[in-house]
Amino acid sequence: MEAITIKDIAKALNLSTSTVSRALRGSYEINQETKKLVLEYAEKMNYRPNPIALSLKENRSRAIGVVVPEIANNFFSQAINGIEAVAYNRGYHVVIFQSHELYGREVENVQHLIDRKVDGLLISLSGQTTDVSHLLAIQAKGVPLVVFDRVSAQIEVNKVVADNFQGAFQATEHLIVSGRKRIAHITSPSLLSTTHERLAGYKAALEKYHLPYDQNLVRYCGFEPEEARQVIFEVLDTQKPDAIFTASDRLALDSFAAVKAKGIAIPKQVAFIGFTNLGVAHLLDPPLSTVVQPAFEIGKTAVEILLDTIENKRMNAAVKTIKIPTEVNLRESSQ
Amino acid sequence: MEAITIKDIAKALNLSTSTVSRALRGSYEINQETKKLVLEYAEKMNYRPNPIALSLKENRSRAIGVVVPEIANNFFSQAINGIEAVAYNRGYHVVIFQSHELYGREVENVQHLIDRKVDGLLISLSGQTTDVSHLLAIQAKGVPLVVFDRVSAQIEVNKVVADNFQGAFQATEHLIVSGRKRIAHITSPSLLSTTHERLAGYKAALEKYHLPYDQNLVRYCGFEPEEARQVIFEVLDTQKPDAIFTASDRLALDSFAAVKAKGIAIPKQVAFIGFTNLGVAHLLDPPLSTVVQPAFEIGKTAVEILLDTIENKRMNAAVKTIKIPTEVNLRESSQ
């Protein structure tokens, strides 16, 4: 029941392991008959090369690591699908780890992936991550790295993100032109790059239409289950907004639920638009307007850059940040 | 920048690799001073053991493999979270592969995980899988295996599933007692164990209330994007049901959307209840009644059995199938 190895084949056919290896690998420097013999026997015995031995020898694994905050999040699972599609076609495995928004877990994940000799790393930062020295360290080691979605200014590396500014700008502008004046912005922890960019888009839209920027209308919200609810209740009670623009998948849902729970009519009393990749947005009550990120494409682009780097196809390419346009879907919740 | 190894430490401290290994591992048969010296140096140089070398030597990896159809599916991502939570606490890594509902991909995934010497395997079958010889093969090899959610009768192995019969029975019963007579059941491919069990629950409820079982009201539906829509349209047009009970996460959504697209009032004209783990069910229009599977707990239970098997903690335990109760949430869509 034990797996068959090159040694077993060599012994069975009275050859050396070198010869068997040659037969299995490239065809050069080998008698065609010997090669055939080996290949047939290997086939018959269902020989499968041991990737672990290979990894030890070659110091690589034909696998790439992916670290995301949470796969139970549409954006990330879609991004992973993009990553996987490309990686699979190019002969790489994808090893997925979740940080669960914890800095410590993220560092651990990165370390483990490096220990396991992944050929490259794709990461979207946790909500707690401010210090990126763990990434700088692997960069110093020469491990190819691409950061996507949630990036950091502290590291010079290829990045792939949605055009968060544009999306937020368009969402806010839409709310403004449809007559809203007090637009609350419920957003993620201020550490995140996405938070900054979306806030900037929000501000820019206000500015364009000469609306005042009121700090009290902007709320940062962490990842605790009940947090969004509290924040929404508070902002509704104290600020009386006539519109809400939320900045993430999870926040869109929790906030939407909270507003409804409070018995406030959407969009009559408060218009609502969410930055989210929820597939069910059009089925909600009322149908939810959304800014959608091209998650699959972000994943796809990120992994393409990573694999090109791994395979030395971008030797002299400068490090850059790729912005992929977002898409706005206007529905009843914001009319 | 290269990673430091035991050899490097040995050379630096003028010791043999054996001694260094001993110092790093168990403390027996080693001078306390030598040990301290080694540990300090290792710490200073940031030594990390090479798990690949370990895997090669010990023929195991301290990792378990998980094969699921699709992570962009609430049920599976929640199950994975359950798996991960337990595995992490017990010192195992989790390697996630997706079959994307393809039999070929599933076989490949299993093979790759075995090649990579996972200590055990958790799998939920693809929608195409009828032949489980790939699982029988690894079972014969002695690799610990637990099948969850979508199982197969063809293999005797520990299984963890939701109580699909109960959930379907309760859903159907609820529709019946609230006055519905022609209840359509939109379900997954007939190969799946979950499909059978849910259909059985549906039938049993009809029987209990002496309603006829009409084959035309039951529709099997594959995984193509437009398929559910077509099926729903057809069944609505030709069968005029007064209720719809759907059998999966994806089908619930697609069917719900299709019914609404057709302009049919829920629940007035057609009552609707879905077997789904959607987090947003209560926010839909109208709020969607659901049968919820304890996904996290299924994952948790499955991995506990697997790890116990790996660690020989269930030597004489008989193979069994664990059924975990489902939960019915009644909302407006089915009143």
Added chain:
DNA sequence: ATCGTTATCGGGAACGTTACCAAAAAATAT
């Protein structure tokens, strides 16, 4: 002083594979 014990350490093999170098055999050239 010799011997057996104990504590501590080093050497070598092994896990599966490939790369390099050398050796043998075969083919070709002289």
Added chain:
DNA sequence: ATATTTTTTGGTAACGTTCCCGATAACGAT
């Protein structure tokens, strides 16, 4: 027939680690 090249193969080391076995030294006991 001999020399030279080409083709084909085998042996060995190496990747990083642990385990088994043997070696050495110190030590107390006789």
